[in-house]
Amino acid sequence: MAELETTTPREARRLMREGRWTGPTAGLCPGHVQANLVVLPKAYAYDFLLFCQRNPKPCPLLEVTDPGDPEPRRTAPGADLRTDLPRYRVYRGGRLEAEPTDIRAWWQNDLVAFLLGCSFTFEAALLRAGVPVRHLEEGKTVPMYVTNRPCDPAGIFQGPLVVSMRPIPAGLVARAVEITARFPEAHGVPVHVGAPEALGIQDLNRPDFGDPVTVRAAEVPVFWACGVTPQAVALNAKLPLMITHAPGHMFITDLPAEPGGEITRRPAPR
């Protein structure tokens, strides 16, 4: 683990490929963008790509691979998406079939992989700016809630927006907005500040996914669009085959975790 915290993304991916790291990726390779993975057959790829285009805040697309090609040439040249994540989830007809550490047995020539930005990137920036991130302090998974706000549907994909919540001291809310604004490819600015009931959230202590966290006096619950949204929507479509990363077990790209769409679109030269 200590080794993985200071290694390069390429080396971390090699350890995962060799089955020597099968744990979660939070805190690994700081300074590099981690990504959500959604793999589905080409027949459904147009609708899913359009869903992402219509809902950019929950679905910040970093890369879409060509059918059958397991190499993410734009965000991690040389990597193999079938082996280079620590753990996957395989679904058939919307039901979980397996949680393997390697998906070569399921790979097909018509599969397309979507890599989407994740909130790990902006959480590190919040911490550097002195904004507390409660679920990290408490050693928990960020609380997530299904809202009453429908996503803009596309073809077979539809469903509600899922948000993550971080309690922010009232005096730091604007700072948290400023900082996350710099990361449009990691969900960007919050979708909602305060008033959870207006999103249809009845009880902050009962999240739909993840763990509840402490909200202290003079703190405001701040809600960001969540990468679970496209997974939930895709799951709901009950595709014959869909593969994702296992929760918390992300793909580590070569992209530097710095602000600026242009910069984060391409890996740094080696």
Place this chain on the structure above:
Amino acid sequence: MAELETTTPREARRLMREGRWTGPTAGLCPGHVQANLVVLPKAYAYDFLLFCQRNPKPCPLLEVTDPGDPEPRRTAPGADLRTDLPRYRVYRGGRLEAEPTDIRAWWQNDLVAFLLGCSFTFEAALLRAGVPVRHLEEGKTVPMYVTNRPCDPAGIFQGPLVVSMRPIPAGLVARAVEITARFPEAHGVPVHVGAPEALGIQDLNRPDFGDPVTVRAAEVPVFWACGVTPQAVALNAKLPLMITHAPGHMFITDLPAEPGGEITRRPAPR
């Protein structure tokens, strides 16, 4: 004309629908985003959507319609893309077939419309900030150049990046970058500042499209990704049918022309 400069987008579109305005749209409905139009059959829509995702600077997508639906529900509810532009171009097999003011005769149930941000939006912001826009001063079309830089291909779509050029006084170059950075959905920051030869441009006085403009002493040629890129790439693919706006005859959306991806994604409430 004077009427159109102060009217609402909805009213301007009505005049175009009724055939009462068939001219170019520069300067019309200031304060509202204008868009490039590309219409093609659904069979090619995945490749084109992926091309836009992979090349966001020349292809800033504002909206993609559902197959056969001529209404851009997200950027101009109630509008009809078959009638509400002043003039179109219809291509078959990559060859220009007609330049009608109405495309209902060509419409098919499998057509998908792509609306892409255009540089009119950021030019108005440059002028407001005291940055000169030479081709407007000289009453010309912005000069455009085919570069030696390939776009990231997607399926059947491939080709070089096309850029537009505006000469900027050296002391205002940084300001021009700052301002256009606020408009990621209208091509965003320049792709290149100075050194046209590094883009493969031999002679600024001989643009591939548009008109040459005067570059004065102590001015630097600044290059932005150009919306002609996706049109050139689509034309090059020689699709059985493709329809675009006629050059300069754009679609006027309801989107306010203000900075911020979030704000410009949806029309203001009426």
